[in-house]
Each structure stands twice: as structure tokens, then as C-alpha cells.
Amino acid sequence: MPKLIIDNIAVEVADGVTVLEAAQSVDIPIPHFCWHPALGKAGACRVCAVRMMEGPVKGIQMSCMLPAQDGMVVSTTDPEAVTMRRNVIEWLMINHPHDCPVCDEGGECQLQDYTIAGGHGIRRYDGKKRTHINQDLGPYIQHEMNRCIQCYRCVRFYQEYAGGTDFGVMGSAGRVYFGRFREGQLESPFSGNLVDICPTGVFTDKTARFRARYWDYDMAPSVCPGCSLGCNTTPVARYRELLKSIARRNEAVNSWFICDRGRFANGEVNDPQRPRTPLIDGVESSRNEALKALLFRIAQTEERYGTGSIAIVGSSRLSLEAALLLPTLAELTSSGALCYFASEEESGRTLPLFQLLTAGRSASQRDVRESDCIVVYGCDPLQDAPMLALAIRQAWRNGATVYTVGDGISLPCDVTTVDRLDAVPLSDAKNPVLIRSAADIPDQLATTLHQHDHLKLAVLFPAANSYGASKLALKHLGVSFEQAISSGDIKGVISVEADIPQKLLEGIPFVAALDWRMTETVQAAQIFFPTTAWVEMKGTFINHEGRVQRFNKVMNPGVPIRGLDPAVHPPHIHRTAPPGGEPQPAWQILAAVIEGLGGELITEPFTGEWERLRGLDAECEGVIINDI
């Protein structure tokens, strides 16, 4: 444990920690471009210079390259170090183009910040700038090589961290070029992280090209709903349009990065076809009229077909708040079935595995990254949950052995293929993790788990809140909708963000739907309420390991200004609510229905054993629940 003094502050850090990190641990900022917490050091940018006053090394040193040692006395404010840093910035700016006004990174650019912080305002060098020809890197990433400052972050991420092979560095000396050998779309499913990781504007998000500036963004901490991993994101919106998503750091979950599938999935929120007004038999109406009609039809259905003729259907993509209100709604409508899964197949894929996740058994992405033996059993992480494949690669880079049971699974690392689960030497491993998505042979899995107490299980569920839905389904004896209608008694359905296929709804006279997407269920519904997408509300998801994570409201619901007519001129009209601003969070609509049915007014969905989730902070690591 070396002890050193940085700017007159005594610091004690672990072995192998660099001076830069030691300074950060006591909130002393040292500028840096090439160093990144997830990628380590490269010593390429020379901007983290500090002066070593005493100790084993003396003089100007690069703080990112130097491990902290006993007896070091470091000064970050020494005039010599400050001059060095200022000169380095000036060198970096020699070839940097004069295009900040037309650069999407402007306003969120690390180079811009450090240039201003370093005091370099007037260009002294009047020589010419080197230029490059850009490449077309596909529909997601915009390339502008003139802006490059050769920090090597992109290539270190792409090749080392993510295991991509089609992007690299070419040329030498002042001609260093970061790109592909030939133009074309980047192949890695993590290529979007180049946008986040580039300290300047070489890689920018093409899907949000020229849309807004950092200071105008509507942003809030959020959670990706793309799969059950619950990676942390910061969605960015402007003028009621979801522009892009930025990865948000959560060491327990996704660390610094997110996958492209989650990052470039904004289309559904901005979709012009998205249903945004309440409908009664296909006719647009107000929220109150639709509520009245819904209450009337519930009573009518009960009268006509008797009690137990209505099914309440939730889903595994529904936020926990709304899922918690479904049992109350089922009770008040004296419904025949409370379903959290539409199909028997989804229910069968989720519930048996959920029951195996006992306390301390579930593996987070951090557990996967820190594991020394990973077994991928009957699932394809790159397809089902790409970030888990990235976590597996980090474990492999740290020396873990990765086993796949059966053929046909590709991972961004070397794997050992075995025939059976028994063939994996689990007893020799210290922190083994087993990754599984569907339990077609759960008995064998249960036996293996029973034999190896230290074996953790990472389950890839089908959707963002599968864990929450399973928990509630087991607690309230929910059945799948497919099973519920097999008796033939169900004559009415209230579907809450559920994807019920058309064929399951045949012969059911009354269908009401709450959703924010245009699904088959919405098209079949007689009464429809628009709900908010995850970026338009505050809500909660429980990820695959039972980690409860809060997401905050990023923007107000409404038709994006871009989608209004005439598109190029936002109208000169004063109004209190935006057009298409009717959607409400699903749980608030449910609360109104419950009140209309004679239940209590619900203002807080978290009650009883869930009460401790009320004040959950969206920016914390999340809370593991497997005791509720």
C-alpha cells in the first residue's frame, strides 16, 4: 500500500494504482485523453504531465504511466507541469480543424474543455493542417478523421476491449489513421461506444447528426429496456424527440459501455405511427370518456358472462409500478385470470429459471467480469444480451476459461467446447458463473447448482422486467394468458403493455389495451389508452439478477416537433399541452381505473414489502431483492 503526497494531500492507494488515479481518489483532477478507467493507459497524449518533487523518480512525468510508490511527492500545479500541459494542448490543436460550430461533439468535447482550461485561445502556429479522407462507417457512426488527436482510445476499445477485428490503426508518424481497411459498416455489436469514448469529434452518432447541442439536451439517468440486463443509459431528447442514448457508468452492471442494439433503438419512441390518443371503438376520444367506456364495458362483460370472465394481462416489459397494481385490479374486476405472460412458451422459459435464482445465487455483469470460469449453456449471449458477451470477454482477458456446452455459440473470445455440463471442471474454479437463457432441462441445472454451492447463475430473461413479472406471477398465482383462455371462460381482456398475438384474442368479445407501441393487441382492442414509453416516465425495472433499478423521466410525451406539419416550421400556437401529449404512465391509468371501480385512490404504487423501493435513486448501483 504505497503512501504518497499529491498537492500537499497525503494519499494511500492499492499497489499498481497510477498517480493519476491516486490523484482522482482525492478529487484532484488531472487532464487526460488517452487514459480511460476501462481501457487503462497508453501514454499517447502526454497531457497528464505532473512534476515529481521527491521520491524514486523526479521531474516531469506522465501521471497515467507511473505507478504510485512510497515517498512520492507530486505537484500538479507546479509552473513547469502547467506549462508542459498547456504546450501539449497547443500541439494537439495544431492539426485540429476549425470546425467546432459544425461538429456534433461541440459542447460535450473533452478536447474543447481542456483547450479552454489550459488557456490556449489564440493560434500561434501559422503552418498548414494535415487532412484525411473520411470513411463511411455505416448508418450509425459518422467519421471525421481531421479532428483526431491520436489518443488510441478507439482502437484500444474496439480491438482489445470488444474484440473487434475490422477496425484499426494505419499509417505512421503524423499520418496515423484510425479506420477500416476498406469503407463499410463496423462489424462489432459494440461499435457505438466509439462515440462515447472518443475525446473529440472523430466518431459521432450519425442517428443524431446535427440535431442538438449538449446544453439543450433533455437528459436523465435511465435504464435500457432492450434486454433483461438493465444496462444504465442516459437517453438524450430535444423537442420531444428521443435523439440518442449515451452509456452511463454502473460498475455492478454495464461498467462504462452499452451495446449497439440498446443504443440505436430510438425509432419506436419517435415512431409517427405510435398511438397517442385514447380510442373507443377506433374513435379518438378524451381520457375521461375512454375511462367511462372502459368501466361500462367491464360491468357489461361481467353482467353478460358472469364473474371470472375478465383476464388482466401484464407483461415482462411493463414497469414494476404498473405490475404491482395488477393484482388490485384483478381483485376489483373479480377477474378469472391474472397473467404476467402472454404465451405459455414465455412463461415456461422464465419461471423455472427464476425459481433457481435463490439468494446469493444470481450473477451480475460484474460477477461475470470477475469470474475465472464461465459456462455458456444453451444460449447465445451475443444474440440475447450482447453486453454479457462483452463481460465474458473481460473475464477471458483476465485469464478466465470460457466453456460452451454444445456447438454453434460464437463469443468474442476463445472458448472450450464441451458436450455436457458435467464435463466442466466447476469444482476447481473459484468464482464460476453459468449463463443460461431457457430451461429445457432444468433438472440437470438444479442438480449442478445443488452440487456446487459457489456456482453463480446468470439467466438471460426475455425482457427488461421479466424478473419482476416472474416474482409477481408466482406470488399471485398468475398463469399465462394462453393457459387462461384454454378453459373458454375468458370473455374480456385488459392488456397492460402486453404483446398478445391476434390468434389468442379470437373469440374474445371485449379487449381493452394500454400500450405505447402499435401492437397486434392494440389493433384488436375496442378501448385503448396510450401509455408513456420508458423515457417519458419515472419507473422501475428489475434486471436479470434481481437488481431493482430506477429510471427517471427524460422528456414529456408528445409528437416531436420534427414530426409536426409543416415540418420545417413549428406552429405559432400557444397551448398548455403538447400535441399528442395524452400518454400517461401505465400505473397512473390503472390507478384511475381502480378508483373508478370503487377501489382506493392510489398515489404510491410501492406499498407493503415494496415500500423500501420508494426513494430509490436512479444514479445508485440498484438494490438487489431476492428476499421480498
Add this chain to the structure above:
Amino acid sequence: MKILSDIAALLTGMWITWKHIFRRPVTIQYPEEKRTPYPRYRARIVLTRDPDGGERCVACQLCSASCPVDCITMQSAEGPDGRRYAEWFRINFARCIFCGLCAEACPTLAIQMTPDFEICTRDIMDLVYEKEDLLIDGCGKSPDYNFYRHAGIGVTQPRGSGAEEKPPVDVRGLLP
């Protein structure tokens, strides 16, 4: 004698009044007569064009960011040649305080203040100016400046042939 000094004070006052009655007035009969403000007078804002006739505004949002009363809104877009331009650009002159910070912030010298101070209307909504109301056909001040000639992104000229640029690097070249 107090009365004499009072009379003297009265007459002095009257003398100054009468003197000014026969002087040339400093006020003018606005609006029949009009004064020409100085060229750097800060009144109605315009968007200028570069010497080649293209729109100077790149919709970088710096004017709207610097505006203390938030009267500027815009949306940027990309033209077919890669030029960044304002899809729509709106200044609410009912809110503008003519402080000139937007013109100072503009990196492409597009937004400029003119001496035209007569922008009263009967309907306040007429004071919301759209891009076609703001855009003029000239360069305004700094008639020689074209941002894209210096930006290094190859919009008005091929990449690497701008004012301060070397030709593009051949990354596959083997020469040192």
C-alpha cells in the same frame, strides 16, 4: 436687498428659456424626420450570406445559448453537400433586448445587428421572425469571410484544399 436678487434670479431663468427658444432644437420630428444611427447601432438582427451566396448560419446553437432572454430557437440540418444549415430559425423580437451577445457569439459572422430600430407592429405575433424574414442577400459586415473555406471539412472545396490545409494524407504510403 432680497427682492432685487429674486428679480435677478427670475430674469436669469427667463433669459435662459428665451435663449433656447431661438436655438436649433436637439430633438427631431420623428417619424416625419429620421435620424441615421451609427453603423454599429444594435437593432434588428439579420442573418447574412457568405461572399459565395451561401447561408452563413450553420445552426451551431451558440447564439441561442448566449441569449440571456432565450428568444432564439432553431433546428440544424444537413444539406446534400454536407453543409450544416438551419432548417428553421426563429427570433422572437418581442422578447429580444438587443444586447448583441448573439452577434458576438456567432463563429461564422452570420448573425449581425443592423441599425433598423423600427420594428413596432400592432400584433405581437408579427414580431416572431422566421428564417426567411431574417435572411438577407448580402454579407453585411466582414464581406470577405466564408467559414467553410477555413473549416477543413470539405463543403465549399474538396477536402485538403482549404485555406490552411495540406493535401489529404495517403495512409498506405510507405515514405517516412
